[in-house]
Amino acid sequence: MSGDRLSLVARESAHDHNVNGFIMQTLVRDSLCALLFAASMAMTAPSAVAEEAPRVRYQEIPEGAYSVVAQVRAKLGKEDALRAATLPLIDLVRGDPKNLVYFLQEDRANPGHFIFYEVFASEADFDAHNAMPYVKAWFAKLPELADGGVEVMRMAVLGKPKK
Numbered sequence: 052m053s054g055d056r057l058s059l060v061a062r063e064s065a066h067d068h069n070v071n072g073f074i075m076q077t078l079v080r081d082s083l084c085a086l087l088f089a090a091s092m093a094m095t096a097p098s099a100v101a102e103e104a105p106r107v108r109y110q111e112i113p114e115g116a117y118s119v120v121a122q123v124r125a126k127l128g129k130e131d132a133l134r135a136a137t138l139p140l141i142d143l144v145r146g147d148p149k150n151l152v153y154f155l156q157e158d159r160a161n162p163g164h165f166i167f168y169e170v171f172a173s174e175a176d177f178d179a180h181n182a183m184p185y186v187k188a189w190f191a192k193l194p195e196l197a198d199g200g201v202e203v204m205r206m207a208v209l210g211k212p213k214k
Contacts, residue, residue, distance in 0.1 A: 112170060118208050123137075123200070126195075140153075150169065
């Protein structure tokens, strides 16, 4: 092979090497960008659980709806046991089609002191809720876990003032 031909082959080989290197760098860079983008979207997007969580639809709560604010306090040393017995109620009550709103809260300053906020369209719907086997089972655990019974305030949801 002549020197010119060898020089041409060497230049083509170097050019091919540079092109291949450029392509690989581009692929790696683009792949890393895609991964970083996907990771950032996963960190900022709501979780599937949050997307499926029930939402309070205030416009569906009728004026005069039957609401309950209740509280129960754990016996000393039974805070964790009462919490464990009570937490499953969240999904169970929110899964009841007649329940409009349900919040279970725990006092930050007094662990084991729980406040319930529940809204039903009517007192009959609330009574049907209290007759559910899971509610009866929870109440049956209270003598062992709670300091006293459940204190309940029965309320009426007020609507917007009429113009």
